[in-house]
Amino acid sequence: MPVRLPSIPPDQLTPEQRALYDRNREQIAHGFTAFTTARDDGALLGPWGVFLHEPAVGQAHYDQIAAVTALQCLPEPAKQVAILVVGARYRAAYELYAHAATAASEGMDAAKVATIAAGERPTDLSRDEAAAYDVASALVAGGVLSGATYRAARDRFGQGGLNELVFWVGLYAQVSITLNAFDVPSEESWA
Template identity: 45%
Template sequence: MPSIKPSELTAEQRSLDAHVRQLMAGLPAPFTSTDPDGALIGPFPVMLRFPGLARPLLEWFTAGTGASVLPARVREVAILTTGSRYAAAYELYSHSRVALDVGLPEDIIEGLVAGQRPAGMTAEETVAHDVAARLHSGAPLPGALYRAVVRAFGDSGTAELVFLVAQYAAISAILNAYDVPLPPDGD
């Protein structure tokens, strides 16, 4: 689905475009989110074409990131684990860069992108990976894993992690449904 030039956006799309750009401005790492014309890329051309569906999804994302109790590295482990399960290229591209920026080592990022459980993660990162991987297996969390995640992050952090995995599963589905390509600097 091609991007929409800013000059061609409807009023409703312009409002959503501005909201997305504000969200993107708060991310910790640079990755390409616009094309040479300044139009949003990634999942955003799809969202701009369906603003009534996209706005609630973006509000859900905003609600989950405002008062995060999860460390940034833990969040990125869960996001990359989710992206790898879906083979969502743009998600893996963008969040690999975010993960690197928040201090996740390259070898761990590469392992997560490859769908592995890399050695060298902290105990909290390992729990986040295991929760995300298990949720994508289509089965409930085993009692021992549930207790481990609650010990690591408390009830609020556990809920945040579960919702984060669900959010990025939704974004991955959108990216895959429309076969969103990588930008030229994607690897």
């Protein structure tokens, strides 16, 4: 099966791509180490590799991620649950692979990760995880977030935490859609 957007080896990057590549490598080193993000030749995989093809869009995307990351209101397990819900909804192979590994590296039970990745709600969610699951699940289903779900999450995380949760869901919906458009697999075998 041909690759829709092949990974770009570092020695073939334009100056604009190289600037984004360097930024991506820094981001990867500070939080994306639980899974494979690059080939042996240094070509980036997953969303990093895709966004290198349009560096202006990639830079804007990572500016938004940096802004949301700086909020730091939402507990990490809740964030990972929300991201897994989004990946499961869109069936984004690389997203599920990456964030299943991230959640596991942060101590989330493998059965819980597998249940969420299968599109189901685990019965053993913590209160934070349950609030995040409910918000993410409702948002990716479409329509306005119900008042009860909104209030429950706001009461749990505060307004800043709820804002951050909503932003993560939106960002990872974009990432999942992008990965699916270019058929980015979970097991990277790009030439």
